[in-house]
Amino acid sequence: MSLIEKAVERLDMIKRAGAVPGPEEGARPDVVPQAAEALEVAVEREPAHEERSTPSRSIEDAGAHAGVPLSARSVVVDLARLERMGMVTPTLPRSMIAEEYRVIKRPLIRNAEGRGAAAVENGNLIMITSALPGEGKSFTAINLAMSIAMELDHTVLLVDADFSRPSVLKALGLPPEKGLMDVLVGDVHDLSKVILRTNVEKLAILPAGMTQPHATELIASDAMNRMLEEMAARYAERIIVFDSPPLLATTEARVLANHMGQVVMVVEADRTSHGAVRQALSTIESCPVKSLVLNKAQDGGRGKLYGYGYGYGYGYGYGADSRSDSGSAAPG
Known part of the structure; x- marks a missing residue:
C-alpha cells in the first residue's frame, strides 16, 4: 500500500x-x-517514477488496467524467454535495451499526449514498419509495446497488422489466434473477443488473425476506419502499436499508414540503402510524424540521428554485446 x-x-x-x-x-x-x-x-x-517497477500482476488485474474486458481470452507471455532473447521485459527494467527503448518511446508518447511540436491527430496510433523484410520491425514493435506498458499513465495494445506474415504471437511464444482480420471479414462481430489479455501489466495483444488475399482492400474499408476511430478514442490513455508489413514489399503498409498519427520506420544498419529508405518514406508522405530507428548497429552507429520533415529522428544500436545477436535474429 x-x-x-x-x-x-x-x-x-x-x-x-x-x-x-x-x-x-x-x-x-x-x-x-x-x-x-x-x-x-x-x-x-510518494515517488513520481515514469515507469512502474513491478514486473507483472495477475492476468485479471492486468486486463483491467489495459482496458480489456474480463471476458477477453487470457494468455501468459513467457518473460524469461524474452529475457533470453535480449528483449525488453518489466522484469529487467534497467537492461541496456530497456534504456534504449526509453529514449525511443519518449517523443512518441509526447505526440500521443498532444505535447509534441504540433498537435497530431490520432497520435496514439503508432505504426512500426521498415522498407524491406528482415530489418527488425517486429522486434522493435514488441520492445516498444513492452516499454510503454511500463509507463504509469498509459496502457498499450500491440496489434499484429502484418497479415501476410504475422509474427508477434510466434515471437512471444504464443499459438495462433483469431484476430483483426477475422473481425474485418465478419467472422467475429466483437473486437473485444479477439483481444488477448496478458500477464504483463497494461499490455494487451490483438493478433492478425486469418490470412486474407484481399487484406489491402479490407484495410482501406469503412469498417477499418470505424474500428480504428473506436480504438483511438475509446481509451484516452491507451497507445496502440501496429506491427505492419514492410513498405516496399506490399501495399498494405502504405494503406495502413493513412490511418496513423505516427509512423516509425526501422532501418537496418549497413544493409538498407539510402535509396530504399527514401523510396519507402515517399510512400507515406501523408503521415504527419515519421521517425527512423537505426537497428542492428555496432558501437559506431550508436547515437546517429535521422530527421525527416516535421518528424523526429533518433538512432540506437545494440553494441557489441550478447544482445546484438538476439536483435539481428528477431522476426522481421
Missing part, C-alpha cells in the same frame, strides 16, 4: 470514529489537521 493510500485510510478511520465533523457537528481542529498533514506528507514522499 502506498503512502497516499495509507494516509487516506487513516483519514477514513478518523471519520468513522467521529473525529471529522459532519454537517451538524462542531469541528475538531486538534485531530483533522493531523490527518491532513499526514496526507500532505504522503503526497510529498
Whole structure:
C-alpha cells in the first residue's frame, strides 16, 4: 500500500470514529489537521517514477488496467524467454535495451499526449514498419509495446497488422489466434473477443488473425476506419502499436499508414540503402510524424540521428554485446 493510500485510510478511520465533523457537528481542529498533514506528507514522499517497477500482476488485474474486458481470452507471455532473447521485459527494467527503448518511446508518447511540436491527430496510433523484410520491425514493435506498458499513465495494445506474415504471437511464444482480420471479414462481430489479455501489466495483444488475399482492400474499408476511430478514442490513455508489413514489399503498409498519427520506420544498419529508405518514406508522405530507428548497429552507429520533415529522428544500436545477436535474429 502506498503512502497516499495509507494516509487516506487513516483519514477514513478518523471519520468513522467521529473525529471529522459532519454537517451538524462542531469541528475538531486538534485531530483533522493531523490527518491532513499526514496526507500532505504522503503526497510529498510518494515517488513520481515514469515507469512502474513491478514486473507483472495477475492476468485479471492486468486486463483491467489495459482496458480489456474480463471476458477477453487470457494468455501468459513467457518473460524469461524474452529475457533470453535480449528483449525488453518489466522484469529487467534497467537492461541496456530497456534504456534504449526509453529514449525511443519518449517523443512518441509526447505526440500521443498532444505535447509534441504540433498537435497530431490520432497520435496514439503508432505504426512500426521498415522498407524491406528482415530489418527488425517486429522486434522493435514488441520492445516498444513492452516499454510503454511500463509507463504509469498509459496502457498499450500491440496489434499484429502484418497479415501476410504475422509474427508477434510466434515471437512471444504464443499459438495462433483469431484476430483483426477475422473481425474485418465478419467472422467475429466483437473486437473485444479477439483481444488477448496478458500477464504483463497494461499490455494487451490483438493478433492478425486469418490470412486474407484481399487484406489491402479490407484495410482501406469503412469498417477499418470505424474500428480504428473506436480504438483511438475509446481509451484516452491507451497507445496502440501496429506491427505492419514492410513498405516496399506490399501495399498494405502504405494503406495502413493513412490511418496513423505516427509512423516509425526501422532501418537496418549497413544493409538498407539510402535509396530504399527514401523510396519507402515517399510512400507515406501523408503521415504527419515519421521517425527512423537505426537497428542492428555496432558501437559506431550508436547515437546517429535521422530527421525527416516535421518528424523526429533518433538512432540506437545494440553494441557489441550478447544482445546484438538476439536483435539481428528477431522476426522481421
